[in-house]
Amino acid sequence: MSTLRAVQIALVLCIAGLAVQLLTSLFWSPISFILFASVGVTLVVCGTLVFIWTVLRELRHTGAL
Amino acid sequence: MNTVFVIAALALCIGLAVVLLAGAERLLASTAGKLVLLAGIGVLPLAVSVGGLTAGVVSSSQTSFCLSCHEMTPYGQSLFVDGDSLVAVHFQDRLVDRDYACYVCHKDYAMFGDVRTKLHGLNHLLVHYFGEASDPIELYAPYPNANCLHCHDDSRRYLDVEVHVRFAADMARDERSCLDCHRSSHDLDAVHAGQFWQAVAR
Numbered sequence: 001m002s003t004l005r006a007v008q009i010a011l012v013l014c015i016a017g018l019a020v021q022l023l024t025s026l027f028w029s030p031i032s033f034i035l036f037a038s039v040g041v042t043l044v045v046c047g048t049l050v051f052i053w054t055v056l057r058e059l060r061h062t063g064a065l
Numbered sequence: 066m067n068t069v070f071v072i073a074a075l076a077l078c079i080g081l082a083v084v085l086l087a088g089a090e091r092l093l094a095s096t097a098g099k100l101v102l103l104a105g106i107g108v109l110p111l112a113v114s115v116g117g118l119t120a121g122v123v124s125s126s127q128t129s130f131c132l133s134c135h136e137m138t139p140y141g142q143s144l145f146v147d148g149d150s151l152v153a154v155h156f157q158d159r160l161v162d163r164d165y166a167c168y169v170c171h172k173d174y175a176m177f178g179d180v181r182t183k184l185h186g187l188n189h190l191l192v193h194y195f196g197e198a199s200d201p202i203e204l205y206a207p208y209p210n211a212n213c214l215h216c217h218d219d220s221r222r223y224l225d226v227e228v229h230v231r232f233a234a235d236m237a238r239d240e241r242s243c244l245d246c247h248r249s250s251h252d253l254d255a256v257h258a259g260q261f262w263q264a265v266a267r
Contacts, residue, residue, distance in 0.1 A: 004090055007102060011086040014110045015079055021117055022075040028068060030133060030190050033121045041118060044110045051106040 003058055010051035017043025067120040074113045081105050125186060131167040134189070136198045140167075143251040147262045150252035157262055160216075174215050201253070208250070210236045213243045 021040035024032035085092065085105045092098030124130055132141035144156040144166060152170075155161045161169045172182045185205065192198050214236070217223040224230060228246075235241040244250065255261075 004093060007089050007093065007106070008086060010106050011082055011089065014106055015082045015086065018075055018079045018082065018110055018113070021114065022072060022079065025068060025072050025075060025117065028124065030125075030130065031194060033125060034187075034190060036121055037118060041114045044114045048107055048111055051102075055103075055107075 003054060006050060006054040006057075010047045010054065013043050013047030013050060017041065017045075017047060067123065071113075071117045071120050074116060078109050078113045081109065122183065125183070126168040126172075127164055128166045128168075129164075134193045136193065136202060137167075139253055139256050140202070140251050142256045142261070143253060145261045146252045146255035147260045148249070148252055148255055150249040150255070151247055152251050153262070170212060172212075174211055207239075207242065208244055210239050210241075210243050 017040050020043060021036050024036040024040060082105060085102060088098075089102070092102050128141075131137055140152075143150065143152050146153045155170070156163060156166050168182075172178060175181075189198075229236075232241050236243065
């Protein structure tokens with residue numbers, strides 16, 4: 001997978017997670033809080049992890065690590 | 066206020082992420098662009114998520130949050146009953162912060178007690194949406210004196226009552242419960258009888 005594609009995937013995951021968080025924040029209730037934490041935050045964390053993995057892979061590829 | 070701030074931060078963060086997505090190829094070509102990507106993917110979304118999560122956890126400690134489930138309706142109404150039940154006195158005389166009335170009396174004050182209390186709350190949500198709450202609702206364990214003593218322990222009004230001092234050791238060990246004498250906590254009989262304090266009618 002190219003670096004560009006990996007970064008795009010990371011961004012899409014972050015956008016999806018933030019969108020879930022935004023929607024659940026607009027309709028705040030016990031169930032929306034659960035969705036905020038379990039779906040929204042998880043998607044953002046996944047996006048960040050994909051980005052970190054991409055950066056590490058790039059650094060190793062260029063010999064910086 | 067917290068919710069408005071979280072919504073604004075989330076909207077800004079989404080906007081930034083969309084812009085980054087559109088210009089990702091160009092940003093990857095320069096060091097400055099990569100730093101912008103680091104901030105836009107690695108830092109900001111996580112920071113906003115943690116902020117939102119924190120606001121949510123604080124919000125989940127509020128009385129309105131606890132009472133948003135229908136199972137809790139009579140317990141919420143018992144805050145307003147006319148009489149000397151513990152709950153009514155504490156709420157109506159402002160002995161507890163009304164916005165956090167449920168949490169102040171029912172949270173676990175031990176180390177990591179907040180985490181345990183929130184996990185119990187999560188279980189309550191699962192029961193609410195996917196199960197059936199017992200009727201009447203029962204506590205996980207007998208009400209601990211520590212929750213009362215957390216506030217009353219060294220208060221003058223409490224220490225001026227002779228039996229409190231006489232049984233202090235027993236109560237500290239939970240061998241004698243505060244509720245042995247102060248029997249009425251949530252006065253559901255008064256709720257069902259419609260005996261409410263005048264504030265309800267306002």
